Amino acid sequence: MTIDTKASPALTLQYLSRFLIEFCKENGIPIEKALENTNINSSSIASIPRTSEVWQDIKLIENIIKTAPHIMLGVEIGRSARISSFGCLGYAMMTAPTLGEAFELAEKHPALMGEHFIFKIEKKGRTAYLTTSSSDAPLTIRNTLTDMSFFTFIAICRDMLGFQPDLEGIYFTHTPSPVAQEQYKINLNAMAEFGAVESAIVFKSDLLEHPLPLANTLCHAEMRSLCQQQENELSPGREWFDKFTALLGSSLKNPLDVEQLAVQMHCSSRTLRRQLSSRSTSYRLVLDKLRFEKARDILSHTDSPIEVIAEELGFSDRTAFSRAFKRWCGLPPQAYRP
Known part of the structure; x- marks a missing residue:
């Protein structure tokens, strides 16, 4: 087992x-x-x-x-x-x-x-x-x-x-x-x-x-039913969103746009935006989150120059990346490093 x-x-x-x-x-x-x-x-x-x-x-x-x-x-x-x-x-x-x-x-x-x-x-x-x-x-x-x-x-x-x-x-x-x-x-x-x-x-x-x-047989059966209901509610949306996130995060240097992602997700761009809106998020918010998580990881575990990190995450230059990073967490990237 x-x-x-x-x-x-x-x-x-x-x-x-x-x-x-x-x-x-x-x-x-x-x-x-x-x-x-x-x-x-x-x-x-x-x-x-x-x-x-x-x-x-x-x-x-x-x-x-x-x-x-x-x-x-x-x-x-x-x-x-x-x-x-x-x-x-x-x-x-x-x-x-x-x-x-x-x-x-x-x-x-x-x-x-x-x-x-x-x-x-x-x-x-x-x-x-x-x-x-x-x-x-x-x-x-x-x-x-x-x-x-x-x-x-x-x-x-x-x-x-x-x-x-x-x-x-x-x-x-x-x-x-x-x-x-x-x-x-x-x-x-x-x-x-x-x-x-x-x-x-x-x-x-x-x-x-x-x-x-x-x-307790009766209580257990009732709670199992509730668990399955909650799992069903969470799983389909989670699987869709996980797929969307994986596709968007596959290349942060040159991220797919909404139309390209819609093709990969087998839906229209309008449907894709509606799905994201139902989760109280958007293409831009998810992209920002993925970039922020990647930036945090690189800053915490490597000595990569800020310019290199900016390029890897798809920013035009160090200034644009630094401005975005400060918007995300209130600190410039160099201050985030341990």
Whole structure:
């Protein structure tokens, strides 16, 4: 049995940005430091949408790690997770007959699981292995996302089972400081090893067959129906928009125009504009977002000259790019570099 819950990049765990900001307040981390280059103002925190942009969550996490490197952020996020964080999917999982069936349900609804909770459970005989995938994430936060996924898994298992799951062992590819290693072991209440080839949680496969105390056939059937309805509402539009975004992002130096994209999307330019408008966006806004994300990545991880970045992103010169970048995040590109 293999369960893979790779999620849509358009969705995130509910209220993650708000949680991160509240976490900063509780731990004395300056809010302005955490919000740098996120396009979120301290005055508009209360209006952050439930499903914030993935890049905003990533930047928040990067800022918090940089400002407070001593805090085990992924551990704290994961420990604070609850099965209710996943909305109607969480309720459907709680009322499933067994733990394994709960996670099989999660596999069927990737759009409802969330971008930051990506995992795979593989059953081999009497042993089960949970691994997590964060290879697409920036190197600076991969370990944090692994921690978050592992501790979230443990937390929601505890919520569904009513007791702490018995684990055979937990393996991490990274090697934290000796003090941090002790904290991991205390928080995990299980054997933890570091410097492993692959990060994984190992447990007896029998756990997947364990009946859930809140199992309820009628409620489970109703919530499964609601989950499918939400998935159906999200998936078609997401697939269309993902295709559109991929086509537009395939060449930012010489991006396709609306008419060319309409041909590729097998629709008229009018229909394409209407589809984008229904998502409260436009060709220009999506192009700006793609260019901004690419610019952030290049600025954060390379020493490429501003002129080269400008050309790669399809700007006429450095000045035009710098003006656009400042419009996007309030800073000139050279000030964004770490």
